[in-house]
C-alpha cells in the first residue's frame with residue numbers, strides 16, 4: 001500500500017469510528033407511545049369510592065397531571081403533583097409488560113403506591129429526606145428566557161432551578177448538571193462541592209462563582225434531564241416539542257454537538273422528565289404542562305403520554321462495561 005493510500009484509509013477509518021461513535025445517539029429516532037391519556041384517572045377500590053371522591057372534591061380530574069416518571073422492572077411509576085386541590089394520590093404506577101412494549105390497555109388508571117393510606121394528604125410518615133441546600137444566581141430564572149413558544153402560542157414561565165442530572169458511574173458521579181426551567185443555559189458543579197455544602201451546619205450555602213461552570217446553551221428551555229451509562233445527557237426542548245442529547249465527554253455544549261433525539265409537534269409537547277430502563281430504552285412523559293398551567297387543556301385530546309426511545313444504553317447508575325454483557 002502506498003503511503004498516500006495508507007494515510008487515506010487511516011483517515012477514513014478514524015472518520016468512520018468518529019461518525020459511528022457520534023451516531024450512537026445521532027439523528028431523530030422513532031419512539032413508541034406506551035400509554036396515552038386524555039385525562040388522569042386512578043384505580044379506586046370500587047366505583048362507589050370513585051363517586052365519593054368526585055363528590056367530596058377529593059378527586060378533581062382536571063387538576064391532575066403527572067410530572068415524574070421512573071421505570072422499574074414491570075412497573076412505570078408516575079408522580080402526580082399536588083399543586084391544586086383534588087389530587088387523591090401523588091405516587092402511583094401502571095403495570096408495564098417489557099416484552100410487549102406498547103401496552104394493550106393504553107390508558108390504564110394510575111394505581112396508588114404502595115397504598116391509598118400512604119398517599120393521604122399530609123402523610124409524610126414514610127418519607128426520609130436527605131437534601132443538600134446550595135444556592136447560586138445561576139439557579140435563577142433568566143429574564144431573557146421566560147417565553148416558551150409552543151404550537152405558535154407564547155407561554156411565560158418564571159421558574160428557577162428545575163432539571164438536575166448526576167453524571168454517570170464511570171465518571172464516579174463527579175458532576176452535577178443543572179438548568180433552571182426559564183433558561184437556555186446548562187451549568188455544572190462538582191458533586192464534591194455540593195456534598196461539602198451538605199455536611200456544613202449552615203443552611204443554604206452560597207456557591208462561589210468559581211465553583212459553577214457554564215457548560216453551554218440549549219436551543220430551548222428544559223424541564224427534567226438525565227444522563228445515561230455512556231455519559232449522554234438527555235433533556236427536553238420545550239419550545240420544539242423535542243428531546244435532545246449531548247455527550248458530556250465533550251468539554252462544552254455547542255450547537256454542533258447537541259443532537260435531536262426525538263421530535264413531534266403533537267405527541268412530544270412538554271417532555272417533562274426522563275428515566276432509563278435496563279432494556280436500553282429512554283422513557284419520557286410528555287404532559288402538556290403549558291396547557292395545564294394556563295387551564296387551556298383540551299380533554300377531548302390526548303394530553304398525557306408515556307413514550308420510549310431505544311438508546312441502547314442504561315441509566316447513569318450503570319458502568320459502561322456492563323452494557324457489553
Ligand SMILES: *[C@@H]1O[C@H](CO)[C@@H](O)[C@H](O)[C@H]1NC(C)=O
Pocket residue numbers: 021022023024025230232247248249250
Ligand atoms: C462521547 O464522546 C467520546 C469522546 O469523543 C466518545 O468516545 C464516545 O463514544 C461518545 N459517546 C457517545 C454515546 O456518542
Ligand SMILES: *[C@@H]1O[C@H](CO)[C@@H](O)[C@H](O)[C@H]1NC(C)=O
Pocket residue numbers: 074097098099100
Ligand atoms: C407479557 O406479554 C407476553 C406476550 O403477550 C406474555 O407472554 C407474558 O405472560 C406477559 N407477562 C406478564 C408479566 O404479564
Ligand SMILES: *[C@@H]1O[C@H](CO)[C@@H](O)[C@H](O)[C@H]1NC(C)=O
Pocket residue numbers: 115117118119120123125126
Ligand atoms: C400514613 O401512611 C402509613 C404507611 O402507609 C399508614 O400506616 C398510616 O395509616 C397512614 N396514616 C393516615 C392518617 O392515613
Ligand SMILES: *[C@@H]1O[C@H](CO)[C@@H](O)[C@H](O)[C@H]1NC(C)=O
Pocket residue numbers: 147149152153154
Ligand atoms: C412571542 O414572543 C416573542 C418574544 O419572545 C415575540 O417576538 C413574538 O412576537 C411573540 N409571538 C406571539 C404570537 O405573541
Ligand SMILES: *[C@@H]1O[C@H](CO)[C@@H](O)[C@H](O)[C@H]1NC(C)=O
Pocket residue numbers: 170171172174
Ligand atoms: C474513578 O475512581 C476510580 C477509583 O478511585 C479511579 O481509578 C478512576 O480513575 C476514576 N475515574 C474518573 C473518570 O475520575
Ligand SMILES: *[C@@H]1O[C@H](CO)[C@@H](O)[C@H](O)[C@H]1NC(C)=O
Pocket residue numbers: 298299300301
Ligand atoms: C379539542 O380537540 C378536539 C379534537 O382534536 C377538536 O375537535 C376541538 O376543536 C378542540 N377544542 C378546542 C376548544 O380547541
